[in-house]
Amino acid sequence: MKESLGSRLFNTCNYGVLGIIGAITLFPLYYVFVVSFTDPHEFADKNGFILFPVHWSTSAYDYLFSTSAFLKATGVSTFLATVGTALSLMVTSAIAFGLSRKRLRGRRFILIGIVLTLLFNPGFIPPYLVVRELGLINSVWSLIVPVLTSGWYVILMKSFFDNIPVELEEAAMIDGSTDLGTFFRIVLPLSAPALAAFGLFYAVAYWNTFFTAVLYINDFAKVPLQIVLRNMLVDSSTSTGGATAVEMVSDQQIPTQTIKMAAVVISTLPILCVYPFLQKHFTKGVMLGSVKG
Amino acid sequence: MKHRKITIALLMTLVLGTLLSACGGSGGGNGDGNAASGGTDGGSKQEAPTTIKIMSDFTIAQPPSADNPVLKEFEKRTNTKLDITWVSAANSSDYLDRLNVVLSSGDLPDLLKLDDVTNPLFQQMVKQGAFWDLSPFLSSYPNLMEYPKSVWDNTKIDGKNYVIPVARPLNGFVFVNVRKDWLDKLGLPVPKTIDDFYNMLKAFKEKKPDGKTPTYGYTMRGSDVLDGVFTGSNGRWKDVGGKLIDANFDPGMRESILFKHKLYAEGLVPPDYAVMKDSQYWDMATSGSAGSTAETIEAQWRWTYDQWKRDPKVDWLPLSSLSYNGVPYVPQYRGYIGVLAIPKKVPEEKVKKILSLLDFGASEEGGTLALYGIKGVHYNEENGIKVTTEKAVQDSVGVGAFGKIFMHYDPYMYAFAPGMTKEVFERNKQVIDERAKVAKPDVAIGLVSQTDIKMGADYTKKMNDMKTQVIMGKAKIEDWDKLIQSIQNDPTYQQITKEINEAYQARLAQNK
Numbered sequence: 001m002k003e004s005l006g007s008r009l010f011n012t013c014n015y016g017v018l019g020i021i022g023a024i025t026l027f028p029l030y031y032v033f034v035v036s037f038t039d040p041h042e043f044a045d046k047n048g049f050i051l052f053p054v055h056w057s058t059s060a061y062d063y064l065f066s067t068s069a070f071l072k073a074t075g076v077s078t079f080l081a082t083v084g085t086a087l088s089l090m091v092t093s094a095i096a097f098g099l100s101r102k103r104l105r106g107r108r109f110i111l112i113g114i115v116l117t118l119l120f121n122p123g124f125i126p127p128y129l130v131v132r133e134l135g136l137i138n139s140v141w142s143l144i145v146p147v148l149t150s151g152w153y154v155i156l157m158k159s160f161f162d163n164i165p166v167e168l169e170e171a172a173m174i175d176g177s178t179d180l181g182t183f184f185r186i187v188l189p190l191s192a193p194a195l196a197a198f199g200l201f202y203a204v205a206y207w208n209t210f211f212t213a214v215l216y217i218n219d220f221a222k223v224p225l226q227i228v229l230r231n232m233l234v235d236s237s238t239s240t241g242g243a244t245a246v247e248m249v250s251d252q253q254i255p256t257q258t259i260k261m262a263a264v265v266i267s268t269l270p271i272l273c274v275y276p277f278l279q280k281h282f283t284k285g286v287m288l289g290s291v292k293g
Numbered sequence: 294m295k296h297r298k299i300t301i302a303l304l305m306t307l308v309l310g311t312l313l314s315a316c317g318g319s320g321g322g323n324g325d326g327n328a329a330s331g332g333t334d335g336g337s338k339q340e341a342p343t344t345i346k347i348m349s350d351f352t353i354a355q356p357p358s359a360d361n362p363v364l365k366e367f368e369k370r371t372n373t374k375l376d377i378t379w380v381s382a383a384n385s386s387d388y389l390d391r392l393n394v395v396l397s398s399g400d401l402p403d404l405l406k407l408d409d410v411t412n413p414l415f416q417q418m419v420k421q422g423a424f425w426d427l428s429p430f431l432s433s434y435p436n437l438m439e440y441p442k443s444v445w446d447n448t449k450i451d452g453k454n455y456v457i458p459v460a461r462p463l464n465g466f467v468f469v470n471v472r473k474d475w476l477d478k479l480g481l482p483v484p485k486t487i488d489d490f491y492n493m494l495k496a497f498k499e500k501k502p503d504g505k506t507p508t509y510g511y512t513m514r515g516s517d518v519l520d521g522v523f524t525g526s527n528g529r530w531k532d533v534g535g536k537l538i539d540a541n542f543d544p545g546m547r548e549s550i551l552f553k554h555k556l557y558a559e560g561l562v563p564p565d566y567a568v569m570k571d572s573q574y575w576d577m578a579t580s581g582s583a584g585s586t587a588e589t590i591e592a593q594w595r596w597t598y599d600q601w602k603r604d605p606k607v608d609w610l611p612l613s614s615l616s617y618n619g620v621p622y623v624p625q626y627r628g629y630i631g632v633l634a635i636p637k638k639v640p641e642e643k644v645k646k647i648l649s650l651l652d653f654g655a656s657e658e659g660g661t662l663a664l665y666g667i668k669g670v671h672y673n674e675e676n677g678i679k680v681t682t683e684k685a686v687q688d689s690v691g692v693g694a695f696g697k698i699f700m701h702y703d704p705y706m707y708a709f710a711p712g713m714t715k716e717v718f719e720r721n722k723q724v725i726d727e728r729a730k731v732a733k734p735d736v737a738i739g740l741v742s743q744t745d746i747k748m749g750a751d752y753t754k755k756m757n758d759m760k761t762q763v764i765m766g767k768a769k770i771e772d773w774d775k776l777i778q779s780i781q782n783d784p785t786y787q788q789i790t791k792e793i794n795e796a797y798q799a800r801l802a803q804n805k
Binding site for chain 1: 352353354355356358378379380381383384387390391393394397398400572576603
């Protein structure tokens with residue numbers, strides 16, 4: 001079929017405008033990436049305006065990778081993002097599934113309890129006491145257990161499960177499936193979009209773990225990546241806080257900006273890599289509950 | 294059917310619960326069974342080392358690990374076993390949060406690092422008797438007593454020493470530094486007065502000694518130091534005839550704002566100075582776009598050192614003072630970066646042990662160990678100057694970690710940085726000596742006003758916003774006058790002033 005001139009013109013304009021908007025949105029990402037590989041002195045000389053560096057340099061990355069803490073912390077963060085996300089999804093979906101079944105007694109009561117956690121924030125001292133009494137201080141699990149599930153996600157997921165017909169479950173039961181069997185073999189496979197969406201939410205949250213680690217972790221070998229990156233950034237810019245002598249031994253003084261950008265790249269790259277694969281589920285997932293039937 | 298479901302649900306929770314708690318158990322908990330009791334019985338040489346739990350901040354990339362050689366050396370020399378929890382203070386509020394959690398949960402270590410005695414929670418706990426009054430013990434620790442008297446006085450609560458300050462030099466802190474090589478090139482003298490300073494900035498801007506555009510006179514980093522030049526006051530409170538008044542109400546502050554407005558209007562300072570980040574100030578100063586900035590002497594040297602690789606003629610000179618109306622001004626640092634407190638639950642014997650540990654840290658030997666590490670391993674001495682090795686970075690030696698707890702008082706600490714030539718070092722020492730003669734102390738260090746803690750920040754913000762607006766020409770100086778007038782008449786603000794003055798009078802009476 002041949003396109004009319006008007007249609008073609010419209011398409012060209014359309015693509016052109018969208019392309020420009022796309023480029024504008026991509027530019028910050030590109031800038032961050034390029035600056036992180038720019039020679040620090042060049043960056044300083046050009047007052048920070050760089051489209052394409054003359055001298056490529058990995059000095060910012062060398063600096064970030066220079067401590068042994070970096071690799072360990074990446075390990076911790078990866079552990080949090082994988083194991084934590086898996087456990088969180090399990091707990092969240094289990095609670096949500098239970099709550100979505102009308103035959104559960106005391107459903108209302110539990111739901112109100114969950115909503116209350118959304119309304120009232122106790123601050124960080126009560127959680128600290130709980131974590132301490134559980135004996136989790138200085139354990140990686142202190143970063144997972146207190147945030148194992150989020151009331152908000154439970155409610156969202158519950159409304160997703162609400163849309164799975166009860167008849168399906170009944171059919172499974174007639175075929176001899178147990179409750180657990182139904183949950184794992186029928187409900188979860190049907191919920192891939194929700195799992196993907198919430199999995200991403202959880203993974204991002206775990207990957208970004210910072211504050212709880214400041215509170216609960218004493219041993220520096222167990223801190224997540226964000227803390228190490230933060231320390232390195234501050235280390236490279238310490239000045240008025242009473243910096244002196246031995247703090248600056250390396251004769252290569254790297255302006256902080258390129259290091260910052262490198263840190264941004266390192267800390268967002270994993271999420272950026274996962275995102276495209278989850279995206280198709282994602283659009284479906286966040287819509288859940290929006291259509292009432 | 295129903296029963297089975299409930300059982301399964303219960304089982305699942307149980308299994309999950311035990312799984313999680315089992316994993317957690319291995320982490321914490323140990324280290325409580327210490328050998329503290331070994332201290333009292335007899336003078337036997339084979340005393341078991343005392344375990345001391347410490348919580349401290351650190352500001353470098355990586356804190357010392359438990360098997361750190363410097364830490365081991367400290368343990369060996371003081372017969373202790375140091376169990377230090379290092380908390381990142383990359384953002385100072387992180388440490389504060391952790392500190393507040395620790396204070397309010399009662400989970401106190403044997404030795405606790407605090408940001409300052411003015412911490413409200415700490416003050417309250419001191420009043421409840423949760424911490425040791427160390428005043429009776431201190432006189433037997435000569436190295437600690439070497440800290441300047443003002444530092445000890447400023448960290449007292451109700452006239453008693455509940456804390457041991459972690460000392461830093463009084464002089465050499467942030468003040469204006471200028472490009473000496475530019476001055477020489479233009480044939481200008483080193484500025485002594487605020488007018489000289491202005492003329493210098495103008496010359497830098499107009500004659501562009503580095504041939505750069507844009508060239509600014511002053512980066513405006515730490516522009517508050519200029520306020521001090523005009524008001525003659527270091528910090529927020531100024532002593533006028535034995536009474537404290539807010540320096541913002543001083544006529545000098547008005548002059549300072551007008552002066553900065555002039556700098557702004559004539560393009561001698563970067564137009565977006567108010568929103569610039571530290572790294573931007575540094576980039577501006579080190580790339581030759583500005584001829585003066587504010588920095589500690591030591592840090593300024595580091596930037597110089599970096600610039601030398603591109604231009605060996607660069608020479609940053611820290612000013613000794615600037616004078617206004619014939620009165621020279623340079624601010625004096627408060628002399629400590631934090632304080633250490635010992636909770637009451639620690640037995641008296643152990644308190645003495647902890648104090649002698651800190652006393653060792655304050656000795657020349659201990660201080661060197663904390664800041665430079667072990668000779669031959671972490672540093673080598675080359676004609677009187679300590680040159681650090683790569684190992685020092687790996688082992689987290691320095692002020693960023695051990696220096697947060699142990700410090701030998703050295704008035705010239707801020708004069709030195711690695712890589713410095715002898716000439717620069719000597720010149721810095723001279724600058725520090727000069728500054729010591731005229732430096733203004735902050736009279737209100739460690740004074741607390743409860744009302745200020747609750748409501749003070751609002752006023753400060755209002756005044757700072759107005760200052761910026763006047764400087765940038767978005768508001769008139771009359772608006773500032775009006776604001777000051779209304780704050781002066783504000784009953785809450787009068788209460789703050791009253792409380793601060795009460796605290797001040799109490800201190801003056803005690804220190805007589």
